[in-house]
Amino acid sequence: MAQVSLNNIRKVYPNGVEAVTPSSFHIQDGEFVVLVGPSGCGKSTLLRMIAGLEDITDGTLKIGEREVNDTDPAHRDIAMVFQNYALYPHMTVRKNIAYGLKNRKTPADEIARKVAEASALLNLDEYLDRKPSQLSGGQRQRVAMGRAIVRDPALFLFDEPLSNLDAKLRNQMRIEIKALQRRLGVTSIYVTHDQVEAMTMADRIIVMNAGKIEQIGTPEEVYHRPASTFVASFMGAPPMNLLSAQARDGSVHYGDTVVTGCNGTEGQVTLGIRPEDILPDDNGPLAIHVDIIEELGAHRLLHGSIGDDRLTMHVGKDTPVSTGPVSVSVKPGAASLFHHQTGQRL
Known part of the structure; x- marks a missing residue:
């Protein structure tokens, strides 16, 4: 196992494009860290710099106690699992x-032993004599993981390994990868654009946007206390509702309605509320006009409008709902406040 330390790592391409702004973080032995963000945010570039597949423009990268900026990928004691x-x-x-x-x-005897161990771990014993064309997508991904496991690396790097699988297989494989990482205890860095993968697999999440790190935290921290409106809108399915509001006299007002309290903030703010924190309430101070109801079995999503804003609610399957006006309240202490211009959490 190994710790990984990045100190002001930066990537600038010859054409002047800064793909990764100076970024610093530390990963502990045995930790599973997920880099998540939209396409083009710099997450794969950052992973490739750790792997040695991209040159580092500035900053220092350490794997264990060893600086590896100029170390060949083959000598970094890593194993990488790719999308393809x-x-x-x-x-x-x-x-x-x-x-x-x-x-x-x-x-040869050591190869045979390691292949047998990896095969048993990944349930591949009955497929050992087949060619890749005779395997399903999930089985091929297991083979790629087996090839990485037998190297006994200090560090696993995963670059969107589940992107080519269908939804059911993705769900199955993310559970298997997480369980495997727990069993092996190998430090792992996993890149994905899928926030559900990030939330369900990570010990800690690093959210990236436009080449910079927006937030580092546990799944719970990133979800419930997003550092910016970008994180609030990217993490969560459906995302956090963001409403334009006013802070004055120790309270946050949406129109003429007091929604929540605040300390030391005055003027225009962005009010963030997760869909599950909006509660149907016959005596609630807010009125939402629901125009679409999504039935999802165990729960429902209600989509509607409040003032000039769109809004989504998450309710249980037994909650009576209908289109039209619905009175609601906000769960106490659940609202987030952001600066209306910078988008940073207040």
């Missing part, structure tokens, strides 16, 4: 898993 699996089509599963070990001139 990168399996050799003419080789069997057994030979694909063993390929890296064979190249390193590992003794």
Whole structure:
């Protein structure tokens, strides 16, 4: 296992584009950290710098106690799992898993032992003599993971490994990857654009936007205390409702209605409320006009408008609902406040 430390790591391409602004964070031994953000936010570039596949423009990268800025990828003691699996089509599963070990001139008996261990761990025993074309997407991803596991790396790097799978397989594989990482205890960095993967798999999440880190925190911290309106709107399905409001006299007002309290803030603010924190309440101070109801089995999503803003509510399957006006209140202490210009949390 290994700790990973980034100190003001930066990436600027020859054309002057700054793909990653100076970024610093520390990953503990055995931690599972997820880099998440939209396409083009710099998350894969950052991962590739850690892997040694991209040069570092500025800053210092350490894996363990060793600075590796100029260290060849093969000597960083890492294993990487890609989106496209990168399996050799003419080789069997057994030979694909063993390929890296064979190249390193590992003794044959040790290769056989490690392949057998990885195969048992990943439930691949019955597929060892098949070619990749004879496997499902999930099985091919397991083979790619097996090839990484047999190297006994200090660090696992995952670059959107589930993007090519259907929704059901993605759900299954993210559980398997997390369980496998827990069992092996290997420090892992995982890149995804899928906030559900980030929330369900990570010990800590690093949210990126336009080349910079917006927030680092546990899934609970990132979800319930987003550092910015970007994080609030990106993390969560559906995302946090963001409403234009006024802070005055120790309270936050939406129109003429007091929604929540505040300390030391005056003037225009952005009010953030998670859909599940808006509660149907016959005596509630706010009135939402519901125009769409999404039935999702265990719960419902109610989409509507309040003033000039759109808003989504999350209610249980047994909550009676209908389109039209609905009186609601906000769960006490659940609202977030953001600066109306910078979008930063107040």
